[in-house]
Amino acid sequence: MPELPEVETTLRGIEKKILNKKIISFVSREKKLRWLIPTNINKLVKGKKINNAFRRGKYIIFQLDECALIIHLGMSGKLRVFNKKVSPKKHEHWDLNFSDNWTLRYTDIRKFGVLDLTKQNPLEHRLLKDLGPEPLGNSFNGLYLFEKSRKKSVAVKQFIMNAKIVVGVGNIYANEALFKAGIRPTRQAGKVTKNQYEILSSKIIEVLKEAISEGGTTLKDYSNAEEAPGYFKKKLEVYGRGKQECFNCKKELKEIRLGNRSTVYCNNCQS
DNA sequence: CTGGTGACCTGGCTGC
DNA sequence: TGCAGCCAGGTCACCA
Numbered sequence: 001m002p003e004l005p006e007v008e009t010t011l012r013g014i015e016k017k018i019l020n021k022k023i024i025s026f027v028s029r030e031k032k033l034r035w036l037i038p039t040n041i042n043k044l045v046k047g048k049k050i051n052n053a054f055r056r057g058k059y060i061i062f063q064l065d066e067c068a069l070i071i072h073l074g075m076s077g078k079l080r081v082f083n084k085k086v087s088p089k090k091h092e093h094w095d096l097n098f099s100d101n102w103t104l105r106y107t108d109i110r111k112f113g114v115l116d117l118t119k120q121n122p123l124e125h126r127l128l129k130d131l132g133p134e135p136l137g138n139s140f141n142g143l144y145l146f147e148k149s150r151k152k153s154v155a156v157k158q159f160i161m162n163a164k165i166v167v168g169v170g171n172i173y174a175n176e177a178l179f180k181a182g183i184r185p186t187r188q189a190g191k192v193t194k195n196q197y198e199i200l201s202s203k204i205i206e207v208l209k210e211a212i213s214e215g216g217t218t219l220k221d222y223s224n225a226e227e228a229p230g231y232f233k234k235k236l237e238v239y240g241r242g243k244q245e246c247f248n249c250k251k252e253l254k255e256i257r258l259g260n261r262s263t264v265y266c267n268n269c270q271s
Numbered sequence: 272c273t274g275g276t277g278a279c280c281t282g283g284c285t286g287c
Numbered sequence: 288t289g290c291a292g293c294c295a296g297g298t299c300a301c302c303a
Contacts, residue, residue, distance in 0.1 A: 034297090034299085058297075073297090074297060076297095110281055110295085110297095111281080112298080153274080171296065217296075221296095259276095260277090261297095262295085
C-alpha cells in the first residue's frame with residue numbers, strides 16, 4: 001500500500017488519539033507478519049504510554065519508556081483508531097488498547113508488514129540504521145543524488161526507490177516524479193546530469209508534499225486512520241495509465257517492467 | 272560491491 | 288461458473 005504520504009497521513013490521523021495515554025493491553029492474533037511478532041510486547045508496553053510517535057521513511061515508531069515499537073505497513077497494512085467495541089475481523093492482526101477505551105488496530109491482508117519491539121534506540125534498529133535521508137528533510141537535494149549516483153549503472157527509477165539512497169519514494173511517486181522531471185526511468189543513474197537531479201529532487205519533494213496534502217493515494221484499499229481514502233489518485237499523470245495518452249503530448253504512454261515493478265512513462269516527453 | 276531474481280501473502284481481475 | 292494466471296502501494300535474502 002503505502003508510500004511516504006500514506007504513512008504520514010496515517011500517523012497524523014492516529015497520533016492525537018494515542019499519545020500520552022495509558023496502554024492497558026497489546027493483543028496479537030497473528031504470530032508472524034513479515035517476521036515473527038515478539039511475544040513479550042504486552043508485558044513490556046502494558047501500563048506505559050506512548051511518549052512520542054514519529055515516522056522514519058515508511059516506518060512508524062512509537063517511543064515508550066525503555067522501549068520502542070517499530071511498525072511498517074508493508075503493501076497492504078493499515079492502522080486505524082476507534083473507541084467502541086468492534087470485534088476483530090479476518091486480517092485484523094493486532095490491537096493496542098488504551099485506558100480511555102480507544103483502540104489502535106492493525107489490519108494487513110498480505111502480511112508483508114512489520115511489528116517489532118526494541119529496547120535500543122529505534123533508529124539503530126537493523127531495519128532503520130542504513131536508511132537514506134528523508135526526502136522532505138534538509139539533507140536531500142539534487143547535489144546529494146548526483147554525488148550518490150556517480151558510476152552507478154542501475155536505472156534511475158530503481159535508484160530513487162532504493163531506501164538506502166532516499167527513503168519514502170515508492171513505485172507510484174517514482175513514476176510521477178520522473179515524468180514531471182522529464183527523465184526516462186530506464187536511464188542509468190550515473191548518466192543523469194547534476195542539473196537533471198536538481199529538477200528530479202524538486203519534483204520528488206513536490207509530488208510527495210502534494211500527495212500528503214491530498215491525504216495520500218487510494219488505488220484500491222488504502223484508507224487513513226479514520227477510514228477515509230486519499231485523493232491524490234486524481235492527480236496521477238502516469239502511474240496506472242499505461243497505453244493511455246500522455247496529458248502533455250497526447251502520445252501513448254509506455255508501460256514496462258523495471259526491477260519487477262510496473263513502470264509507466266512517455267517516450268516523447270521523457271529522455 | 273553490484274545487479275537480478277525469488278520470496279513472503281492474500282485477493283481481485285482477466286481471459287479462456 | 289470455474290479456474291489458471293497475472294497483478295498489486297514493499298523490501299529483504301540470496302545468488303552469480
